[in-house]
Amino acid sequence: MSDDTAAIEEGAKKSGILWLTLDRPRLAWHTWHDGAIYLVTGGEEQALPGLDALDRVHVTLRSKDNGARLVEFEAAVAVVDQAAAADAVAALAKERLNALDSEHLTERWARDSTVLRLTPARL
Structure with missing residues (x-):
């Protein structure tokens, strides 16, 4: 695992929020x-307009403690088949x-929302 990949994983695990560059910077919760x-996104969940139509998105992870930028990276965007990715x-x-x-x-999400996977691009 490269240092950048380790920083992404650590930052994503430690903070439940991130920033996405969409029509403007958007704060989003994640896991x-x-x-x-x-x-x-969608339904009663966070609004992330246009994310599901992108191939890639710019992601910024910040420190939970002080808000400092930890790492920025590009991620591939994929819509998740919620039944196939139940875990x-x-x-x-x-x-x-x-x-x-x-x-x-999860039943409401299956009906009204879109679950997305952001896979960090090879660093």
């Missing part, structure tokens, strides 16, 4: 699972704070 970042979706659901319907969260 790190199996070598990639997973996040959800990743379950990991993401565990990170969802303050959901009104936590026991039915």
